Amino acid sequence: MSWSGGKDSALCLHHALQSPDLRPAHLLTTLNEHYQRVAMHGVRAELLRAQAQRIGLPLHEVWLPEMPSMEVYEQRMSAALDALAAQGVRTSLFGDLHLADLRQYREQQLARVGWQARFPIWHKPAAELWAEFFDLGFRAVVVCINEQHLDASFCGRELDRDFLRDLPPGVDPCGENGEYHSFVYDAPYFRQPIAVQRGERVRRTYQPSPPAAEEEATDCYRAQPDPFSAAFWYCDLLPAPAGAPPAGPAA
Template sequence: MAKRIALSWSGGKDSCMALERLVAAGYEVALLVTTVPQELNRTFAHGEKTEMIEQQSDSLSIPVHFIRCSLNAYTETFIEDLVQLKSRYGLDGIAFGDIYLEGHRQWGEEVAAAAGLEALYPLWCRPEDSVKLLTAFIELGYKAAVIRIRKDVLDDSWLGKELDQNFLEAIQQQTVCPLGENGEFHTFVWDGPLFQYPVRFTYGQILSQDSSQRLEIHPLI
């Protein structure tokens, strides 16, 4: 019997590629898990509206659970919700889309262990192999765009860029991780092999934050 797992879901390329690999390996992804600040209907990871995550969930036919937490109690609330989800969905583990940052992996493994779950890292690789993951994402036919950048490493011209062959070539000319593993850029995925239909959205204004620029995206119903 296939293991039933949850997937930590940001709405971007890494979590989507993790889903692709998990499905190909025969895991049953029972639900997506996304953290949301208690006061906002936006994700912790990329600042996206929860409606956009819900549209991805609908297209993927995988339910999403929003963990509503504060920054101060982030880990504790994450564990509490995982314990409840483990019972409700009969989970065996939880998967994360981290690629090579050891601190992120340690956190995920500790959280999973506290909830009595196995921690899975389907994308884990060496930093120098990250470009291969980006290449695979593009060649598989997934569609994504840059919606957030770090001001200190990329400029506004990268916002709204689609992840295609031109992007693959251009990002390798920058002094950043090709997959943005250090937060250099974040993406939103709207279509691909596992999607039943494209997620429809429109671009809004660019919002400046302390260390990043974020391109608003709005759902089209």
Template sequence: MKFVMSYSCGKDSTLALYKLIEAGNEPVGLLVMVNEELDRSWFHGADYKLLDKFSKALDIPLILCPSKGEEYHIAFEKGLAEAKKRGAEIAGFGDIDIENNRQWCEARCENAGIKAEFPLWQQGRSAVVKEIIDKGFCCIIKSVNNQLLPKELLGKALSDETAEVMAAHGIDLCGENGEYHTIAVDGPVFKQKLEFDLGEIMDFGSRSVIEIR
């Protein structure tokens, strides 16, 4: 079946994308929500140039959905409608176990007349991280909660070693509570490695972010 992937550029949505393709489905687009005021993707902060790199590295066209916070759901449904025009019958999501998030996604899909799929659902957070590492995905740690994790993790790849550091700090390994965010740059779903440079580390009080461009 043809599908659109709700894509954040992070580890979970990248693994979900991989699983949907492995199951024989064909991607018609990466639906990316963009913060209209910052010109960067919501939550993972990828700018338009980096998003274009993702599209080329994955060989999947973008469906960009700029929005401000208050009309986020409307913009998302417009993106689903565009995907449906391209032939998508299902929309893929990287959610693992947060029921409210799943319900939100299902409501958007119901309004757009498309089926929601959750290939990582209830697989276990630590198991998802292990699979990402074991399958050879390269996911760069882009941001950390300064109260929970050391800034030294920024710019490093998610690996057995960095996961051990996270475990030693007692966080959820999948970062589902915002402990950290990643940007996926390589792995079995990529047609070519995403070329990137690491920029400066920016401190926003409770959170630190490294520029990836």
């Protein structure tokens, strides 16, 4: 299971767990070596590990440089896949919804090493996915927004019905174009919720790096129209003290 810790991968895992022909056995996540956080989402590695512990699946961490070349990205992913293949795993699950070019990229890359890709929630209607998200008790915090699409006030908000109602026209409600990313702190298959508290909000910009930055972009950036010249706001989530309640709405 390609696991980002956000709502799409969480819903994808739910569908995979319900499927008679799928048996999720591992979680795999790319992380940023420089910041020690989940790539693009900016979530601390310790919170990612807390998710894996509550799900009850082993977590495989693929560590990448801050701006990896395609060569480095593919080398490290290949090493991770080889280790999983040695355990009998040959299928990777993804929570992608509509981006055909990203799906094709994943399928082609996996086929090169004898793997197949599966997309359990592909083309599921947004209304259906959100109904599942709320009705089944998923809970999440928005941890990253793309300034090209949303203003900073959306960063750190609870991912709830009010958040969806407040999205500007043209923003995909599922954030499929990279408008926002989230961290799931409770799910129906978690052993218990993860208590987190919101820290500081930070703005970061990404500029082109020669040569041909867009052509060398790894797949975790491909959903952005021009990711290397975009600005992002991140909400730093922190593990809450023992006994603290789950995140809840932002103050």
